[in-house]
Amino acid sequence: MNQAVISCLHANLPAVEAVLKDIELQGITNITCLGDLVGYGPQPNEVIELIRDKKIPTCQGCWDEDVVDGLDACDCSYPSQLAEKRGHFAHQWTTDKLTKENKDYLANLPYSIRKDKCLFVHGSPNSQHEYLLPDMDAFAALERVENARAEILFCGHTHQPYIRELADGSIAVKIKNAAPKDIQEKEIQLPMRRIVNAGSVGEPRHGGTKATYVVHNEVTNEVKIREVEYDLELTCKAIIDAGLPPIFAWRLKNGFEFAEQAEDASHVCER
Amino acid sequence: MIERWALVSGLKGDLDTYELIQKDLKKTPGNITLFVLGDMIGPEKNCNRLLHRLINPKSNDLQPWCIYGWWEEQILLESGYRGDQRAEALRINKGEELVKSLTNAVDKSFLDWIAALQFGFVELDCGLIHGSSKDIGENLTLDTPPLTLLDRLTRLQVNRLFTARSKQQFHLELTEGTVNSEVEDLNGNRKKEQKVPQKAVIGIGAGKNYTLYDVGTDNTQFLQAGYKSEKRIKGFGML
Numbered sequence: 001m002n003q004a005v006i007s008c009l010h011a012n013l014p015a016v017e018a019v020l021k022d023i024e025l026q027g028i029t030n031i032t033c034l035g036d037l038v039g040y041g042p043q044p045n046e047v048i049e050l051i052r053d054k055k056i057p058t059c060q061g062c063w064d065e066d067v068v069d070g071l072d073a074c075d076c077s078y079p080s081q082l083a084e085k086r087g088h089f090a091h092q093w094t095t096d097k098l099t100k101e102n103k104d105y106l107a108n109l110p111y112s113i114r115k116d117k118c119l120f121v122h123g124s125p126n127s128q129h130e131y132l133l134p135d136m137d138a139f140a141a142l143e144r145v146e147n148a149r150a151e152i153l154f155c156g157h158t159h160q161p162y163i164r165e166l167a168d169g170s171i172a173v174k175i176k177n178a179a180p181k182d183i184q185e186k187e188i189q190l191p192m193r194r195i196v197n198a199g200s201v202g203e204p205r206h207g208g209t210k211a212t213y214v215v216h217n218e219v220t221n222e223v224k225i226r227e228v229e230y231d232l233e234l235t236c237k238a239i240i241d242a243g244l245p246p247i248f249a250w251r252l253k254n255g256f257e258f259a260e261q262a263e264d265a266s267h268v269c270e271r
Numbered sequence: 272m273i274e275r276w277a278l279v280s281g282l283k284g285d286l287d288t289y290e291l292i293q294k295d296l297k298k299t300p301g302n303i304t305l306f307v308l309g310d311m312i313g314p315e316k317n318c319n320r321l322l323h324r325l326i327n328p329k330s331n332d333l334q335p336w337c338i339y340g341w342w343e344e345q346i347l348l349e350s351g352y353r354g355d356q357r358a359e360a361l362r363i364n365k366g367e368e369l370v371k372s373l374t375n376a377v378d379k380s381f382l383d384w385i386a387a388l389q390f391g392f393v394e395l396d397c398g399l400i401h402g403s404s405k406d407i408g409e410n411l412t413l414d415t416p417p418l419t420l421l422d423r424l425t426r427l428q429v430n431r432l433f434t435a436r437s438k439q440q441f442h443l444e445l446t447e448g449t450v451n452s453e454v455e456d457l458n459g460n461r462k463k464e465q466k467v468p469q470k471a472v473i474g475i476g477a478g479k480n481y482t483l484y485d486v487g488t489d490n491t492q493f494l495q496a497g498y499k500s501e502k503r504i505k506g507f508g509m510l
Binding site: 162172173178 | 442
């Protein structure tokens with residue numbers, strides 16, 4: 001049986017509709033969303049209402065959390081003051097636009113969803129703001145999955161879809177400075193674990209313009225990254241019409257979103 | 272000159288133990304730096320005399336370098352130094368009486384000094400903290416999974432992590448290991464083998480139990496204040 005995992009919708013209604021259509025065409029009814037329904041994009045209420053109408057189980061993303069808490073999105077993930085200023089503007093714009101009902105919905109989203117061996121989070125099991133980038137330290141990545149007691153960790157937040165398998169691991173330890181009878185050396189075998197990043201529906205950062213999500217076969221454990229075209233022009237026009245920073249439209253249209261990446265893969269927001 | 276670190280924690284207001292440790296260290300050869308890894312305070316006894324001594328060392332005392340620990344975090348929470356948060360975990364788990372005992376044990380005039388203490392020190396390639404690099408309340412012990420220990424070392428980007436929270440004394444080396452990583456994304460597949468660099472986690476003990484670390488040889492000695500062990504003489508050979 002297949003399940004679809006979507007993330008980082010970012011108030012981009014045409015992209016969300018296109019992805020949900022693509023999922024429907026494959027006959028998949030089991031969908032999980034990893035949050036960031038809002039932020040940057042021009043249709044926050046419409047996207048929330050679509051997800052609510054379809055009763056798609058959803059985790060709270062960092063934007064969802066920040067809009068609810070009345071806090072600005074994590075400053076430390078912005079690579080420049082200009083990017084931070086734009087982010088704050090989008091945050092305020094989104095906060096003003098959202099209905100109370102939709103804010104309440106975001107406020108009540110869970111941090112994580114667990115289904116058997118799968119754990120679904122926005123950033124990492126530690127924080128909605130932590131980036132699990134594809135090339136981060138392999139042991140640290142494995143620790144995130146293992147300490148969350150999952151076999152497969154589904155995450156988003158980076159906007160880059162990937163599947164990472166961590167296997168054949170071991171760590172040897174030795175107790176030093178103990179009584180001779182207590183001195184121990186042992187090798188601990190590490191379990192095979194996977195991290196699956198669903199990418200982003202509404203604001204891709206993989207160098208292209210297509211929305212991305214993943215499909216996981218729960219029987220074979222196979223994971224496929226899906227790319228979906230959507231009406232980009234419609235979203236770009238809505239961004240301009242809404243008075244949001246035109247650069248949000250420009251980067252969607254050009255598939256550029258690298259400016260918003262965190263420089264430090266292991267960085268966790270201190271807030 | 273041999274460079275050694277004396278690592279102390281969990282004094283919880285016990286000036287007598289601190290004086291015993293100072294006395295021990297005066298007899299210990301080498302260049303000694305004294306680190307106090309938190310829990311200088313606690314709810315059991317009045318902590319003012321110890322805090323005064325740490326802030327104003329006697330002329331022949333080794334200068335203590337202090338960081339804050341779990342009990343310091345609780346009093347800072349309860350005293351409004353962490354915004355709207357209060358020491359709720361302590362209150363729920365141990366009751367209102369203990370929270371009161373803690374706040375009564377420390378004069379308010381010391382709170383600014385406590386609030387100015389750091390979370391930890393990084394000296395050479397070593398991290399000196401109270402709990403772990405993830406949480407001041409985290410216990411790292413011999414039973415902690417090595418993967419977790421490695422993560423806590425990696426977070427601080429150090430090769431040795433000195434921790435106090437568990438109160439245990441141990442020296443655990445991560446000697447070797449590997450993990451294979453395979454990433455598939457829209458650009459294709461890439462494989463990488465990552466190895467474990469040699470690292471260690473050292474539990475320094477608490478109260479009378481403290482640790483001496485020889486920076487040059489990477490050897491630890493687990494000591495008890497006021498008690499000269501044979502092992503200690505053999506270990507450093509100069510007493």
